[in-house]
Amino acid sequence: MSVMILLTVALGVLSGIFLFPESLGDSMGFWISLGLGLLLFFVGIDIGSNRGILGKIRRIGFKVFLVPLMVAVGSILGTTAAGILMGMNPIESAAIGAGFGWYSLSAIELSKHSAYLGTLAFVTNISREVIALVSIPFIAKYIGKVEAIAPAGATAMDTVLPVISRSTNAHIAIISFITGVVLSSLVPILVPLIMLFS
Amino acid sequence: MNILLYIAIMIFGAFLGNRGRLPKALMKRMDTIQFLCLLLLLFIMGVSIGLDEEVIRSFGTIGLQGIIFALASIIFSIIGVRLIAKKVLVKGGEGE
Numbered sequence: 001m002s003v004m005i006l007l008t009v010a011l012g013v014l015s016g017i018f019l020f021p022e023s024l025g026d027s028m029g030f031w032i033s034l035g036l037g038l039l040l041f042f043v044g045i046d047i048g049s050n051r052g053i054l055g056k057i058r059r060i061g062f063k064v065f066l067v068p069l070m071v072a073v074g075s076i077l078g079t080t081a082a083g084i085l086m087g088m089n090p091i092e093s094a095a096i097g098a099g100f101g102w103y104s105l106s107a108i109e110l111s112k113h114s115a116y117l118g119t120l121a122f123v124t125n126i127s128r129e130v131i132a133l134v135s136i137p138f139i140a141k142y143i144g145k146v147e148a149i150a151p152a153g154a155t156a157m158d159t160v161l162p163v164i165s166r167s168t169n170a171h172i173a174i175i176s177f178i179t180g181v182v183l184s185s186l187v188p189i190l191v192p193l194i195m196l197f198s
Numbered sequence: 199m200n201i202l203l204y205i206a207i208m209i210f211g212a213f214l215g216n217r218g219r220l221p222k223a224l225m226k227r228m229d230t231i232q233f234l235c236l237l238l239l240l241f242i243m244g245v246s247i248g249l250d251e252e253v254i255r256s257f258g259t260i261g262l263q264g265i266i267f268a269l270a271s272i273i274f275s276i277i278g279v280r281l282i283a284k285k286v287l288v289k290g291g292e293g294e
Contacts (some may be wrong), residue, residue, distance in 0.1 A: 004233075004237065005236075005237075005240060008237045008240045008241050008244065009240050009241075009243065009244040010244065011241060011244065012240060012241040012242065012243060012244015012245045012246075012247070012248060013244040013245070013247050013248040014244075014248060015244075015245055015248065016244060016245040016246065016247060016248020016249040016250075017248040017249075017254065018248075020245055020248075020249060022249060022251075024245075024249060025246070025249040025250065028242070028245065028246035028249065029246075031242045031246075032239070032242055032243060032246065033203075035235065035238055035239035035242050036204065036239060037203070037204070037207050038235050038238075038239075039232065039235040039236060039239055040204050040207045040208045040211065041207050041208070041210065041211040042211060042228065042231055042232045042235060043208060043211065043232065044207065044208035044209065044210060044211020044212040044213075044214075044215065045211040045212070045214055045215035045220065045225075045228065046211075046215060046228055046232070047208070047211075047212050047215065048211060048212030048213060048214065048215025048216035048217075049215035049216065049218065049220075049225065050215075051216070060285075060286050063282075063285045063286055064286055066282040066285055066286065067279055067282070067286060070275070070278030070279045070281065070282055071275045071278060071279060073274075073278055074271065074274035074275035074276070074277060074278030074279070075271040075274065075275050076271075077274050077278075078267075078270035078271035078272070078273060078274030078275065079267045079270055079271050081270060081274070082266050082267055082269075082270035082271075083267070086263065086266065093267070096267055097267070097270075097271045100271075116260075119252075119256045119260060120260050120263060120264055120267070122253065122256075122264075123253075123256060123257060123260055123261055123263070123264030123265075124263075124264040124265075124267040124268050124271075125268070126247070126253075126264075127261075127264050127265045127267075127268035128268040128271060128272060131265075131268055131269065131272060132272065133240070135272070139276065143276065143280070144280065144283055146279055146283035146286055146287065147276050147279050147280050147283060149279065150272065150275035150276040150278070150279040151272040151275065151276065153271070153275065157204070158204060159239065159240075159243070162232050162233075162235070162236045163236065165232070166229065166232065166233065175286060177208070181205075
């Protein structure tokens with residue numbers, strides 16, 4: 001699964017560089033949304049056909065929000081620690097971590113401060129998404145199913161959700177979706193908030 | 199705005215799946231269908247990265263920093279979730 005994922009991304013990147021005309025760049029947002037919509041439709045069918053799953057989630061109750069909370073804390077602590085080790089500004093490093101894998105938004109937000117920071121946020125968060133796509137099947141198998149949500153961050157509700165759903169089960173897929181929604185709503189708040197301290 | 203659309207699409211799918219009226223042949227192949235859709239989406243994502251010269255150029259210079267940041271946030275997130283994983287699994291459920 002991971003090999004297929006990696007090969008497909010690589011094939012896409014290469015054909016983007018060498019094959020497709022640059023004018024196609026403007027319509028890519030539309031094609032991505034279309035692909036995503038199709039995928040989420042089928043993930044929805046999968047969740048819906050698992051009867052009783054919503055009841056189970058209700059029994060977990062508010063504790064379900066512990067997952068996005070821990071991912072948020074972990075992501076920000078992680079990049080702050082890495083930033084300090086690489087001799088970078090800890091506040092800026094924390095802000096990059098608060099992108100939670102949502103590369104377009106965090107990059108736009110941080111390029112207001114500097115092009116370098118914007119690009120770094122972009123590269124960091126796009127790397128996070130690709131690493132998540134490739135590593136999640138292994139994490140689900142060898143570390144744990146709930147832990148498999150962690151690498152995805154904000155993308156746990158869209159692009160990475162199908163991989164989580166395939167590697168785990170419908171129960172975890174719903175927790176993953178909730179996690180993604182919470183983290184996605186935090187990105188536009190946290191990134192500018194952290195930068196206020198710089 | 200997109201988030202609302204995605205939620206609506208998923209709820210629509212969940213509704214159809216819950217009614218149980220979809221053809222069995224389709225439900226049996228759900229895994230394969232999902233995976234093919236995923237590959238299609240990843241290909242499109244890859245193309246959009248490849249089309250963006252700015253990104254391709256910058257990947258060489260600050261790519262390493264970005265990858266270290268990405269790995270650090272992923273590893274710390276996994277540790278964080280591991281601490282609370284047991285609290286969100288329902289005993290005897292599929293979540294185990």
